[in-house]
Amino acid sequence: MSILFALPAALRRYLVARFLGVFGNNMIAVALGWQIYDLTGSAWYLGLVGLVQFLPALALTVPSGLLVDRADRNHVFAASLALQCVAAATLAWGSTAGWVGPQAILAVCVLIGVARSLQMPAQQALIPALVPVRELPQALAVNASINKLAMVAGPALGGVLYVGGPGVAYGVCAAMFLLSVGLALRVKAPSPPRSQETMSWGAMFAGFVFIRHNPAVLGAMSLDLFATLLGGGTALLPIYARDILHTGAWGLGLLRAAPAVGGLLMTALMTRWPMEHHIGRRMYAAVFIYGLTTMVFSVCTSLPAALLVLAVMGAADIVSTVLRHSVVQVETDDALRGRVGAVHATSISASNQLGQFRAGVAAEWWGPVGAVLVGGAATLLITALWMRWFPALLQRDRLFRPTIPVHLGAKQ
Known part of the structure; x- marks a missing residue:
C-alpha cells in the first residue's frame, strides 16, 4: 500500500479507476456465467458468451488502436467504462423485471465486447505515459x-450478491463502473504525440507491421495467445462448481477468485524483488507451469484442492503477464502504443473470449474434464514449440537492452 501512495497522483487515480473497472468486470463475469448456465444448462452457451465478446474486439482492433493514438487516452478509457456501466444496468433492469433470457444476455455481451475493444488498448497506452520508462516494470x-486484488474481491462478492438475485449483482456492477468513469476522467496524462501521418491504410495497420518485424514482441504476444486460447478453461468453471464440486454461486465466486489470490501473492513478491535477469526463461517456465496446473485442475474433485491448484495457476500466469507486458511496452515507441496495444488487446481477447468458446465446444464433445485436460496438454506443446521457434526470446536475459531508448514515458 505504501508503494501505491508513492506513485504519481495521475497514476494513482488510474489504478483506482482500473481497480473498480476490473472489480465490476469480474462480478459481471460470475453473474453472467451462473445465470446463463442456470437458464440453459449448456456448455455451448457458456462458450458463446466468450465468442460474442470476441467478435466486436476483432472487428474494432484497427480503428480502436488508431483512436487511442490520436485522442485523449483517458477519455477513451472513460468511454469504455461508461459502456460497461450501461451493459450492467441493462442486465440489472432485465433480471429484476424478469425479461432477461439467453439471447438478451448474449446481446448485452456484444456491447461489453465493444467496450473492452476500446478499454484494453487505452489502458495499455496510459501507464507508459504516466511513469518514466525505467519505472515501467514496477508500475x-x-x-x-x-x-489481482479486484479479481479476488470481485468474483467473491459477485457470488455472494448473486444469492440475492442476479439483479442485485448487476446493480452493484453498474455502480462500480460509474465510479470508475468519474476517476478515469480525472486522469491527466500527456497527450499522445501528434502524428504527422496522413490517414491511410499504412497508418492504420502500422501496429501489425511493427509487431511482425519485432521477434520479441511477436513471440511474447503469440505465446500467450495460443497457450491461453488452447489451454484456458475459465468458461467451464460454472460446470465444475455445480456438477463436479457440488457447490453454488458462492463456490463459483471462490473458484474465479482463486487464481487472483495466487497472482496477488506473486505480484507482492515481484514488487519486492523485481525479476531483472533470465526474463525469457522465466516467461516460458511460467507458461509451462500454467499448462501443468491446468491439467491437474481438470481432475480435481474437491473444492479445497481445486482452489489450491487454481492459486498456483494464477501465480504462474501473473509472472508471464507482467514479463510479457513489460517486453511489449519497452519495445514499442509511444507514437505506436495505441495501435500496438490494440493488436495486443485483440490477442488477449482471442485467448480469453475465443478460448472460452473453444472450451465450451470441447466440453460438448469430451465433457468438461476432457476439455480442460486436453487444453493443459496443448499449452505444454505450445510452450515447447515457441522455445524452438523464438529462441531469442528464450535467451533474453534483461528487460532493457542498450538499443532500447530510455527517454520514453512521462516527463517528470
Whole structure:
C-alpha cells in the first residue's frame, strides 16, 4: 500500500479507476456465467458468451488502436467504462423485471465486447505515459497487483450478491463502473504525440507491421495467445462448481477468485524483488507451469484442492503477464502504443473470449474434464514449440537492452 501512495497522483487515480473497472468486470463475469448456465444448462452457451465478446474486439482492433493514438487516452478509457456501466444496468433492469433470457444476455455481451475493444488498448497506452520508462516494470507489477486484488474481491462478492438475485449483482456492477468513469476522467496524462501521418491504410495497420518485424514482441504476444486460447478453461468453471464440486454461486465466486489470490501473492513478491535477469526463461517456465496446473485442475474433485491448484495457476500466469507486458511496452515507441496495444488487446481477447468458446465446444464433445485436460496438454506443446521457434526470446536475459531508448514515458 505504501508503494501505491508513492506513485504519481495521475497514476494513482488510474489504478483506482482500473481497480473498480476490473472489480465490476469480474462480478459481471460470475453473474453472467451462473445465470446463463442456470437458464440453459449448456456448455455451448457458456462458450458463446466468450465468442460474442470476441467478435466486436476483432472487428474494432484497427480503428480502436488508431483512436487511442490520436485522442485523449483517458477519455477513451472513460468511454469504455461508461459502456460497461450501461451493459450492467441493462442486465440489472432485465433480471429484476424478469425479461432477461439467453439471447438478451448474449446481446448485452456484444456491447461489453465493444467496450473492452476500446478499454484494453487505452489502458495499455496510459501507464507508459504516466511513469518514466525505467519505472515501467514496477508500475506494471503494481498495476497487476491492483488487478489481482479486484479479481479476488470481485468474483467473491459477485457470488455472494448473486444469492440475492442476479439483479442485485448487476446493480452493484453498474455502480462500480460509474465510479470508475468519474476517476478515469480525472486522469491527466500527456497527450499522445501528434502524428504527422496522413490517414491511410499504412497508418492504420502500422501496429501489425511493427509487431511482425519485432521477434520479441511477436513471440511474447503469440505465446500467450495460443497457450491461453488452447489451454484456458475459465468458461467451464460454472460446470465444475455445480456438477463436479457440488457447490453454488458462492463456490463459483471462490473458484474465479482463486487464481487472483495466487497472482496477488506473486505480484507482492515481484514488487519486492523485481525479476531483472533470465526474463525469457522465466516467461516460458511460467507458461509451462500454467499448462501443468491446468491439467491437474481438470481432475480435481474437491473444492479445497481445486482452489489450491487454481492459486498456483494464477501465480504462474501473473509472472508471464507482467514479463510479457513489460517486453511489449519497452519495445514499442509511444507514437505506436495505441495501435500496438490494440493488436495486443485483440490477442488477449482471442485467448480469453475465443478460448472460452473453444472450451465450451470441447466440453460438448469430451465433457468438461476432457476439455480442460486436453487444453493443459496443448499449452505444454505450445510452450515447447515457441522455445524452438523464438529462441531469442528464450535467451533474453534483461528487460532493457542498450538499443532500447530510455527517454520514453512521462516527463517528470
